[in-house]
Amino acid sequence: xxxxxxxxxxxxxxxxxxxVLLGCIARTVERPELxxxxxxxxxxxxxxxxxxxxxxxxxxxxxxxxSQENLLRNFPVLMNALQNLAGGLPNVHVxxxxxxxGAGDGSIGLCNATGGKNGxxxxxxxxxxxxxxxxxxxxxxxxxxxxxNYAGDLGDVFSCIAALGDGGCGFEQPLAAxxxxxxxxxxxxxxxxGFLRPDAFLAIVLISNEDDCSVPGGSLLFDTSANQTxxxxxxxxxxxxxxxxxxxxxxxxxARLAPNGDMNATRSYASCVPSDxxxxxxxxxxxxxxxKALKADPEQVMVAAITGLxxxxxxxxxxxxxxxxPPWPEVSHSCIAGDGSFADPAIRTSAFVNEFGANGLLLPIxxxxxxxxxxxxxEKIADHVSKPCVAGTVAKRPGTASDDCVVVxxxxxxxxxxxxxxxxxxxxxxxVGPCWQLGAGENGCAGQSxxxxxxxxxxxxxxxxxxxxxxxxxxxVSDPTRGCP
Numbered sequence: 001x002x003x004x005x006x007x008x009x010x011x012x013x014x015x016x017x018x019x020v021l022l023g024c025i026a027r028t029v030e031r032p033e034l035x036x037x038x039x040x041x042x043x044x045x046x047x048x049x050x051x052x053x054x055x056x057x058x059x060x061x062x063x064x065x066x067s068q069e070n071l072l073r074n075f076p077v078l079m080n081a082l083q084n085l086a087g088g089l090p091n092v093h094v095x096x097x098x099x100x101x102g103a104g105d106g107s108i109g110l111c112n113a114t115g116g117k118n119g120x121x122x123x124x125x126x127x128x129x130x131x132x133x134x135x136x137x138x139x140x141x142x143x144x145x146x147x148x149n150y151a152g153d154l155g156d157v158f159s160c161i162a163a164l165g166d167g168g169c170g171f172e173q174p175l176a177a178x179x180x181x182x183x184x185x186x187x188x189x190x191x192x193x194g195f196l197r198p199d200a201f202l203a204i205v206l207i208s209n210e211d212d213c214s215v216p217g218g219s220l221l222f223d224t225s226a227n228q229t230x231x232x233x234x235x236x237x238x239x240x241x242x243x244x245x246x247x248x249x250x251x252x253x254x255a256r257l258a259p260n261g262d263m264n265a266t267r268s269y270a271s272c273v274p275s276d277x278x279x280x281x282x283x284x285x286x287x288x289x290x291x292k293a294l295k296a297d298p299e300q301v302m303v304a305a306i307t308g309l310x311x312x313x314x315x316x317x318x319x320x321x322x323x324x325x326p327p328w329p330e331v332s333h334s335c336i337a338g339d340g341s342f343a344d345p346a347i348r349t350s351a352f353v354n355e356f357g358a359n360g361l362l363l364p365i366x367x368x369x370x371x372x373x374x375x376x377x378x379e380k381i382a383d384h385v386s387k388p389c390v391a392g393t394v395a396k397r398p399g400t401a402s403d404d405c406v407v408v409x410x411x412x413x414x415x416x417x418x419x420x421x422x423x424x425x426x427x428x429x430x431x432v433g434p435c436w437q438l439g440a441g442e443n444g445c446a447g448q449s450x451x452x453x454x455x456x457x458x459x460x461x462x463x464x465x466x467x468x469x470x471x472x473x474x475x476x477v478s479d480p481t482r483g484c485p
Contacts, residue, residue: 121178
């Protein structure tokens with residue numbers, strides 16, 4: 001169907017959340033033509049439920065105290081934003097895990113040889129807090145349909161269990177800890193049972209001031225028996241190993257040796273990426289794929305990292321820990337906050353976030369106030385528990401009063417794949433489902449929100465995603481035959 005100049009096609013992709021793990025069967029579905037210049041589009045999921053599983057992965061190594069305090073101080077910003085959504089607070093599970101996965105044979109300070117905290121949820125009272133408020137036996141926060149497993153305020157409970165301190169291993173492994181906590185690399189710890197709901201939207205918030213240094217089983221990265229000095233195969237047992245063997249900058253690992261042995265030298269780099277495939281550190285892309293595979297649809301997962309930005313990236317040198325050695329390398333902080341907290345460039349963490357596309361948020365940890373970052377996270381979660389907003393005026397099919405849209409529904413086909421069906425407009429079916437309709441914008445939407453009316457005679461689909469294309473009027477160009485003022 002040809003389009004007149006008064007409107008154009010805007011693609012809106014929507015994914016509904018659901019519990020069944022599926023493969024994908026692709027086929028071509030005929031859709032209206034797109035005009036050359038698309039100036040407005042919107043996307044979001046069709047909401048199957050309001051379940052949100054929210055995992056906070058917190059770095060508890062040295063120097064993280066101020067950043068943890070910043071998080072706890074501003075956590076109410078996130079919760080208040082979710083409570084203010086249409087329909088109130090989603091049905092939330094909130095859990096806390098540590099970046100401490102141990103390291104080596106136990107000879108590295110604060111790093112044990114038995115897997116550290118091993119991704120297990122942290123649920124005990126810390127600091128000045130003497131009681132978490134959680135029900136006996138509870139290892140994470142739950143508030144579902146108004147039924148909660150804690151006494152008092154959710155923010156107070158979170159603050160009590162999330163103040164992990166700074167006594168964790170300095171070789172941070174947040175990606176490994178996330179995988180273990182969620183059971184993406186094998187069975188999750190017993191403490192974590194019941195947290196991850198198949199039909200829930202999964203939101204992961206990672207807070208760390210250093211880059212990820214996760215290793216696969218059998219890696220020798222943390223060896224100290226034969227690697228103590230600068231000239232050993234892995235260099236001294238300091239965090240620079242994570243950079244040298246985890247990053248490629250300008251096509252090569254950052255230099256271990258100071259130019260001309262000058263301890264005052266600094267070397268800057270650009271174009272730093274993870275050295276996936278090198279073997280000593282885990283593969284970032286594979287880790288992201290395992291996290292996505294926890295859900296039927298990867299759109300059910302978002303990752304936000306409050307961490308150091310990947311640039312600037314520089315190496316400087318310091319006095320060696322072994323007297324006879326030349327200067328030892330150290331990655332320079334990429335930022336320093338007003339309270340003195342700092343962060344190093346997070347190359348691997350940034351790449352992990354990027355694997356989630358529009359569902360990935362990279363937010364600066366060197367901020368005096370985490371409120372803006374937590375507001376962004378709340379907005380992203382809200383996108384997945386609110387109906388999608390279609391901005392602009394939707395044109396009508398020529399000569400009719402029906403919105404000019406095409407909606408394609410994808411559901412489980414019973415064989416591990418997807419079945420695609422073009423849904424009719426409810427205006428054409430007298431409201432008998434399955435059909436679609438646009439209505440008044442919800443939850444701050446200034447346009448129209450999409451609703452899919454189910455088939456009342458059939459069981460609700462266990463999983464559903466929807467693709468929507470609509471013709472939108474061009475502002476200032478009238479076309480009465482298309483309902484464009």
